[in-house]
Amino acid sequence: MDNEALVRFARDLGASDAAAVTAASIIVDETLARHCTPAACPFYGQSAGCPPHVAGPDAFRSWLKGFQSALVIKIQVPTSLLCAGRCEDHFRRLHCIAAAVERQAAAMGHASAMAFAGGSCKQLFCEKEPDCAVIAHSAPCRHPDCARPSMSGFGIDVARLTAAAGWGFTPVSPDQSHALPSSAPICALVLVE
Numbered sequence: 001m002d003n004e005a006l007v008r009f010a011r012d013l014g015a016s017d018a019a020a021v022t023a024a025s026i027i028v029d030e031t032l033a034r035h036c037t038p039a040a041c042p043f044y045g046q047s048a049g050c051p052p053h054v055a056g057p058d059a060f061r062s063w064l065k066g067f068q069s070a071l072v073i074k075i076q077v078p079t080s081l082l083c084a085g086r087c088e089d090h091f092r093r094l095h096c097i098a099a100a101v102e103r104q105a106a107a108m109g110h111a112s113a114m115a116f117a118g119g120s121c122k123q124l125f126c127e128k129e130p131d132c133a134v135i136a137h138s139a140p141c142r143h144p145d146c147a148r149p150s151m152s153g154f155g156i157d158v159a160r161l162t163a164a165a166g167w168g169f170t171p172v173s174p175d176q177s178h179a180l181p182s183s184a185p186i187c188a189l190v191l192v193e
């Protein structure tokens, strides 16, 4: 019942869709986390929400044992924007929705709910700041109401997550944009105990 209410809550906040999945259906793959490198991402190491400052795949697997279910949240984004790397507004909204669902789950009695999103919070929320307040100053996050860790650093398999949610998933890369649908999902995850 709570998951159904959380699905409605996410949709009401503007998610294109949300779905409850079992915690057991969340697949963690170290090889995905290894894609987070300084060479692959200009935001590697720049926030508390990205490697090497997150606990990583082993810790996530351990946390997962304490959860029964999860909410997968998606926002459909025009493929042209994804390919051009111009969808920061959508990713910001995704983080804010995931964080709001986490708070709502806690208010419903799921005090350990944990949200994860996509994209670097340094890029999305602190791009104009010289640093991340958490890792540079051991201070609170500047955007606790929205910024959440990136799923990538934990090796969360988003393609299989969307399959578990009952949605299709088409990987997007700029060199194949001609063959892609007009929109593609960006996703977030909220663990609910």
Ligand code: SF4
Binding pocket: 046, 047, 048, 049, 121, 122, 125, 126, 131, 132, 133, 134, 135, 140, 141, 142, 143, 144, 147
């Ligand atoms: S202070 Fe900024 S960069 Fe650091 S965790 Fe918060 S949003 Fe991310």
